[in-house]
Amino acid sequence: MAFLLKLCVAQQILSSVAIRSVVKILLRLDLERKISFFRASIIVGGLLVFSGPWEAQADSTDTSSQYSVIESFQVHGFLSQAVVNTSDNRWFGDSPDTSYAFTEAALNGSARILPQLLISGQVLLRQAGDMYDGSPSLDYALADLTFASTLHYRLGVRGGRIKNPFGLYNETRDVPFTRPGIFLPQVVYFDRVRNLVLSSDGMMAYADTFQDYGDVSLIVGGGWPVMDENVEWSYLGADFPGDLESDSPLIVGRLWYSSPNASFNMGLSGTALRMRFDPDVGAPFTLSSGTTDIFYWIASLQYNLELWTISAEYMRQPIEWRDYGEFFPEQDLTSEGWYIQAQYRAHPQFELMMRWEEGYADSGDRDGTQIDRLTGGAITAYSRYSKIFTAGARFDINQNWMVRAEYSYHDGTFILSPRENPIPRDQEKYWHAVSFLLAFRF
């Protein structure tokens, strides 16, 4: 664990060359644009390959030619603004002085080219403190082809940029209306590294069965994660000269069971991926070309009644760091987190929520005392865990407008973004947050 001391030294060296980093970030932004352009071309190409033969078939059969693609076209979107105030620590911006830097907006379109073929895409704008600056990103763009659809089963495949179907919330994690609160349970759905598990550029196959005992569905796929600097900050502790990139395609899977009236849901979902650090060769100090292997999985349970919804999820994430050089020795650890949450619909337009969650950076050192001792307090014990109590209320003014209020009390700072709070010793162990959110949808 002594490497972490060295890590702090490395961080100091880095901050002294801050100007250099700014230039590098600018360069990287440019690089990312090229990558997304490349990915976009793959996606568009994929859509053309998919839609080509089916359009031809549409012209040749009578029933399909009646089908109106224009009529099937749908546009939806949302816009939301939050206000966050914390007693201490920066959370989605300068929250100790009240932050308005949490804004989400999206616009999506979808069309059924044929009953079997859906194409869709969404552009997302998201400002989240220092983590995301609000520049637009392609959230998803996909073609969904159903091979077979009967009363007993459904089989199909999706290609393009696809939201990863993890847990109860990942697919629509940026849509305020679909979240249980203003913030998702952070110990399972980290906002500081959301992009690692957000979506994949690739293919996913799905198989659903509809039986008397309920619905069982399986999704299996592969692709490349859509990564950013937040991932590097969280998994390497700093933004070293160079880029942390996906080394090989990731594997995604989800198995889900839902009782016939969807009152009881349970599932397992996860991904395995490897990231490799591509060092900047001209830099005075950086890491070697090491790898980080992650296996992230979630077990989910949900029980739905007319007035109550009880949800619980457990996340486990074994991580292995290898070959980063002498300043960053090899290491294995397992992060974990779980929560239990109750939602009570006091009125069709008014909902109350309460949640308890716990998350640990290292399941072998839950209270963080070992690393605190080994690093002489440079890494504080309380930065290695988070125990959070949250209470919130939601009011749906009408079908389009929603307001929310939320309070959370935190013991520990594990969920904080190291990008927003780079110096562990400056973080406060006990803190609380009050937030409000106003959202519009159509």
Place this chain on the structure above:
Amino acid sequence: MKRWVVITHMMVVSMLFPCKGMTQELIANAGLQVSEISRTQARLLFTMRLQQWPDDQPVKVFVLADTNPIHVNFAKRMLQLFPYQLRRVWDRQVFSGTGQAPITVATEKEMIERVAATPGALGYVNSAASLSGVKQIAIY
């Protein structure tokens, strides 16, 4: 006393003819070759997971607003789902690009007009008596 007679009468009637007049009716475009569907099929259709009728006609689903009492009763009695569960499914599909939402209409009158005018359309009303252009679909 008169009121009690009326109430007793209503109770007897509602026991003899369970839910008649109070129940919601599933309606479809008159051109459809289907007259009854199972509850599972109804759920698949209203959660937008079944895109075609047995004769390959594309399905067009119409619903009323989430808080409309006709919608609430239809979801709970006919589909045995709560309105928030339907909304959750539609939102997940719409905002992950893996499906679509049904078309929301403002009133029961508009529901009947749109179902009557759209081939393959499916919807619901409070009572399907004397409706032109639409047919009643039974749920078994």
